[in-house]
Amino acid sequence: xxxxxxxxxxxxxxxxxxxxxxxxxxxxxxxxxxxxxxxxxxxxxxxxxxxxxxxxxxxxxxxxxxxxxxxxxxxxxxxxxxxxxxxxxxxxxxxxxxxxxxxxxxxxxxxxxxxxxxxxxxxxxxxxxxxxxxxxxxxxxxxxxxxxxxxxxxxxxxxxxxxxxxxxxxxxxxxxxxxxxxxxxxxxxxxxxxxxxxxxxxxxxxxxxxxxxxxxxxxxxxxxxxxxxxxxxxxxxxxxxxxxxxxxxxxxxxxxxxxxxxxxxxxxxxxxxxxxxxxxxxxxxxxxxxxxxxxxxxxxxxxxxxxxxxxxxxxxxxxxxxxxxxxxxxxxxxxxxxxxxxxxxxxxxxxxxxxxxxxxxxxxxxxxxxxxxxxxxxxxxx
Amino acid sequence: xxxxxxxxxxxxxxxxxxxxxxxxxxxxxxxxxxxxxxxxxxxxxxxxxxxxxxxxxxxxxxxxxxxxxxxxxxxxxxxxxxxxxxxxxxxxxxxxxxxxxxxxxxxxxxxxxxxxxxxxxxxxxxxxxxxxxxxxxxxxxxxxxxxxxxxxxxxxxxxxxxxxxxxxxxxxxxxxxxxxxxxxxxxxxxxxxxxxxxxxxxxxxxxxxxxxxxxxxxxxxxxxxxxxxxxxxxxxxxxxxxxxxxxxxxxxxxxxxxxxxxxxxxxxxxxxxxxxxxxxxxxxxxxxxxxxxxxxxxxxxxxxxxxxxxxxxxxxxxxxxxxxxxxxxxxxxxxxxxxxxxxxxxxxxxxxxxxxxxxxxxxxxxxxxxxxxxxxxxxxxx
Numbered sequence: 001x002x003x004x005x006x007x008x009x010x011x012x013x014x015x016x017x018x019x020x021x022x023x024x025x026x027x028x029x030x031x032x033x034x035x036x037x038x039x040x041x042x043x044x045x046x047x048x049x050x051x052x053x054x055x056x057x058x059x060x061x062x063x064x065x066x067x068x069x070x071x072x073x074x075x076x077x078x079x080x081x082x083x084x085x086x087x088x089x090x091x092x093x094x095x096x097x098x099x100x101x102x103x104x105x106x107x108x109x110x111x112x113x114x115x116x117x118x119x120x121x122x123x124x125x126x127x128x129x130x131x132x133x134x135x136x137x138x139x140x141x142x143x144x145x146x147x148x149x150x151x152x153x154x155x156x157x158x159x160x161x162x163x164x165x166x167x168x169x170x171x172x173x174x175x176x177x178x179x180x181x182x183x184x185x186x187x188x189x190x191x192x193x194x195x196x197x198x199x200x201x202x203x204x205x206x207x208x209x210x211x212x213x214x215x216x217x218x219x220x221x222x223x224x225x226x227x228x229x230x231x232x233x234x235x236x237x238x239x240x241x242x243x244x245x246x247x248x249x250x251x252x253x254x255x256x257x258x259x260x261x262x263x264x265x266x267x268x269x270x271x272x273x274x275x276x277x278x279x280x281x282x283x284x285x286x287x288x289x290x291x292x293x294x295x296x297x298x299x300x301x302x303x304x305x306x307x308x309x310x311x312x313x314x315x316x317x318x319x320x321x322x323x324x325x326x327x328x329x330x331x332x333x334x335x336x337x338x339x340x341x342x343x344x345x346x347x348x349x350x351x352x353x354x355x356x357x358x359x360x361x362x363x364x365x366x367x368x369x370x371x372x373x374x375x376x377x378x379x380x381x382x
Numbered sequence: 383x384x385x386x387x388x389x390x391x392x393x394x395x396x397x398x399x400x401x402x403x404x405x406x407x408x409x410x411x412x413x414x415x416x417x418x419x420x421x422x423x424x425x426x427x428x429x430x431x432x433x434x435x436x437x438x439x440x441x442x443x444x445x446x447x448x449x450x451x452x453x454x455x456x457x458x459x460x461x462x463x464x465x466x467x468x469x470x471x472x473x474x475x476x477x478x479x480x481x482x483x484x485x486x487x488x489x490x491x492x493x494x495x496x497x498x499x500x501x502x503x504x505x506x507x508x509x510x511x512x513x514x515x516x517x518x519x520x521x522x523x524x525x526x527x528x529x530x531x532x533x534x535x536x537x538x539x540x541x542x543x544x545x546x547x548x549x550x551x552x553x554x555x556x557x558x559x560x561x562x563x564x565x566x567x568x569x570x571x572x573x574x575x576x577x578x579x580x581x582x583x584x585x586x587x588x589x590x591x592x593x594x595x596x597x598x599x600x601x602x603x604x605x606x607x608x609x610x611x612x613x614x615x616x617x618x619x620x621x622x623x624x625x626x627x628x629x630x631x632x633x634x635x636x637x638x639x640x641x642x643x644x645x646x647x648x649x650x651x652x653x654x655x656x657x658x659x660x661x662x663x664x665x666x667x668x669x670x671x672x673x674x675x676x677x678x679x680x681x682x683x684x685x686x687x688x689x690x691x692x693x694x695x696x697x698x699x700x701x702x703x704x705x706x707x708x709x710x711x712x713x714x715x716x717x718x719x720x721x722x723x724x725x726x727x728x729x730x731x732x733x734x735x736x737x738x739x740x741x742x743x744x745x746x747x748x749x750x751x752x753x754x755x756x757x758x759x760x761x762x763x764x
Contacts, residue, residue: 011448018422040400042424066393080462083641115622216644240497259465262598274397
């Protein structure tokens with residue numbers, strides 16, 4: 001305390017304790033958290049090497065395998081939000097010069113392109129108008145042409161509301177020695193996924209959508225085939241924080257310290273996964289499907305139409321066309337300010353054209369739909 | 383729901399709601415969280431573009447500037463734990479081939495070496511035995527020799543408990559056009575820091591030590607001089623999640639969506655920072671110093687000695703020599719299992735030689751010290 005520098009108080013805000021409005025979150029995420037999940041998160045942290053915490057990590061690993069329907073040993077939660085888990089798949093699977101073929105039919109396909117370039121991949125793309133999906137024939141032709149080390153597809157495009165079917169894709173990949181990487185950010189917990197049956201090698205997700213947990217700890221998995229590529233790398237993973245050759249030792253039996261985990265978020269994630277297991281995956285998926293069909297019917301009754309063809313619509317996220325002459329931003333603002341309901345606007349190619357309505361995790365309930373439809377009836381111009 | 387694949391229930395654990403033991407966390411971190419911080423975190427999340435959340439981000443920025451004593455506009459919280467903020471400084475400040483000179487006198491100096499290599503820096507090191515610090519003369523000679531783009535020093539070496547003095551270092555750096563990067567993970571909130579007066583260009587920290595918050599949202603700042611280097615890059619930042627040229631637009635006036643923030647951790651961080659501002663930095667630093675001196679006295683009364691010379695000891699983290707013939711791991715295990723007190727073991731060169739005792743944030747209290755000393759009196763062999 002011998003310092004002679006005096007303390008500058010110019011940024012010393014005098015604040016009251018936190019006050020945050022209570023919102024119904026029906027945008028693209030985060031969605032509201034199950035009260036029991038919040039309760040679990042509100043437990044005082046223990047150390048990241050505490051035996052009680054290590055046991056909890058094991059539970060998270062098992063339950064993530066369950067919700068993803070995989071037996072991959074390397075199935076963990078990354079200490080960041082969904083984009084960090086996305087980056088983890090690219091960082092660990094890609095070496096400089098690897099051909100990475102990315103299906104781009106929305107904003108998050110483009111994000112994969114940006115990331116893969118930063119890891120010095122030789123990036124190739126196939127594209128579709130936003131809201132459409134790739135056919136098996138289109139994927140076969142592209143893989144034959146580019147012979148990629150990795151094919152990356154977005155299962156649930158959060159920017160468009162479209163669900164990319166994945167059955168049959170791994171057969172094409174295996175023919176050409178290609179790893180299959182899949183974005184399940186907006187599908188995990190809400191949309192049927194069978195990672196192993198579909199032959200997916202790398203997948204990532206988030207906690208704050210189908211799992212109904214706060215954001216910040218994000219599911220990540222890689223198949224033994226992908227782990228083999230990781231082990232045979234000639235260069236270190238170009239990202240220390242997300243390096244699975246190090247993280248695998250902390251989550252695996254070695255328990256070697258890597259970084260301090262976001263302890264309380266793991267409490268929350270464990271609880272959110274426990275609730276999904278209690279409900280059962282089949283029930284959980286059916287609930288999402290049933291509630292979204294109720295939403296679609298209600299929106300159509302209001303004279304609105306959906307952007308995506310019915311067969312490929314996500315049960316978790318719906319893109320609704322903004323009618324001609326309606327100010328989409330003003331409607332969203334009014335829903336937020338007058339009804340405490342958040343919905344999302346369009347991104348990229350769909351900016352100004354659609355609203356994005358999420359019914360995910362805890363929020364996939366009839367009451368959420370009723371509340372939104374009632375508010376829309378008041379807000380939409382007649 | 384037309385899928386014919388059946389659901390595999392082998393990993394569907396049937397668990398009870400979370401039960402976690404209550405520990406007094408006196409290791410190297412995390413430390414216990416202030417109850418008001420936990421309370422704030424337990425608020426239902428809102429969207430990451432909600433006006434209420436954007437206002438909260440502004441508050442976090444101001445308060446981080448206060449605790450760091452800087453006016454840097456680019457002062458934010460990274461969506462990950464301290465190591466992610468560490469990686470953010472390296473990723474944003476380094477271009478391939480840049481000479482990065484790192485002071486290594488402990489585990490976290492080595493971590494910087496590992497990270498900088500992954501970003502293809504030309505890494506040079508100066509070293510000191512673990513527990514010692516660099517003199518200004520040693521730093522001057524090294525900077526003159528290597529003429530680095532960046533000099534990286536660890537202000538508070540969590541593995542050794544040593545405090546690296548920083549007064550006068552920036553004068554050397556400015557002479558050679560070198561940016562000064564500083565690790566303040568175990569100093570922020572507990573040890574006097576004057577980033578601007580000391581001419582620091584890049585710094586990072588964590589939330590779960592001196593700030594008494596759960597881990598997962600981590601302070602990061604860069605000076606206008608460092609931002610200039612970022613803007614003049616010839617290559618994209620080799621890390622999408624931590625790219626400040628993108629993150630700066632979300633935290634700045636543009637509010638451009640980058641990734642979903644870990645909303646509830648920002649609630650917690652805002653509250654932890656509010657409490658530091660309420661107490662006042664000078665009081666907070668004095669509290670840490672007073673309590674650690676009380677700890678040192680108590681440990682000496684038990685016949686124990688400290689690893690670091692008194693002048694350079696951190697008020698936040700103390701390394702205690704394990705006496706000859708004592709099984710350090712057994713003592714720590716007994717403290718945890720019989721007294722619910724966590725202390726840390728030695729890392730790297732100091733493995734088996736020291737215990738690490740943290741008194742940080744909410745845990746820097748006389749009661750914590752009394753509780754530890756009483757337990758040690760029972761556990762230590764006579």
